[in-house]
Amino acid sequence: EVVMTQSPLSLPVTLGQPASISCRSSKSLLHSDGNTYLSWFQQRPGQSPRRLIYKVSNRDSGVPDRFSGSGSGTDFTLRISRVEAEDVGVYYCMQGTHWPPFTFGPGTTVEIK
């Protein structure tokens, strides 16, 4: 099973400032088909998860362009260029390359300072 780790687990941020979350996998997420199946999800308080990013760096429809994803192999990053109040919540990375099972990171809680 591929283990996903995230850091930090808690991220206090100032409104308008950038934020960055790291995600690492226990083995490379490069699939034999050439794709890297690393996704990022946002879960606002009391809501269902919502996918923000798929295949490392592709934003889902309706996701603000202040969110961006990068990385390769085993190291990935989600960046928020300027944090807004609506960005408060828990962020999860997930790998879909080596399955079953699909595995999620433990989550990073983003809060406003």
Added chain:
Amino acid sequence: EVKLVESGGGLVQPGGSLRLSCAASGFPFNTYTMNWVRQAPGKGLEWISYISAGSSSIQYADSVKGRFTISRDNTKNSLFLHLSSLRAEDTAVYYCATGSAWPHFDYWGQGTLVTVSS
């Protein structure tokens, strides 16, 4: 608009059974793979089961293998999860999720809460 609506959750005693449903609309259900993901109170996300569009491929997490059964009815645009031999640690919100491309987690329902307690 893609819509996924879970139902069937509730309070059940340890060792009991329950069937969850996920009603789908707004997309060609019979061509989409489906997943179940759960979230224990205050905890993270855990994938638990996958079913292909035609039900030919089914997978489970080790934590539920042999106790949970996933199925679907493409004529009724519905996904199911039969939970049996329930344990306290199965207490969670259960979400159905789907998508147009691998690994099919574009869209999520609102979840249904299962509480296993005596």
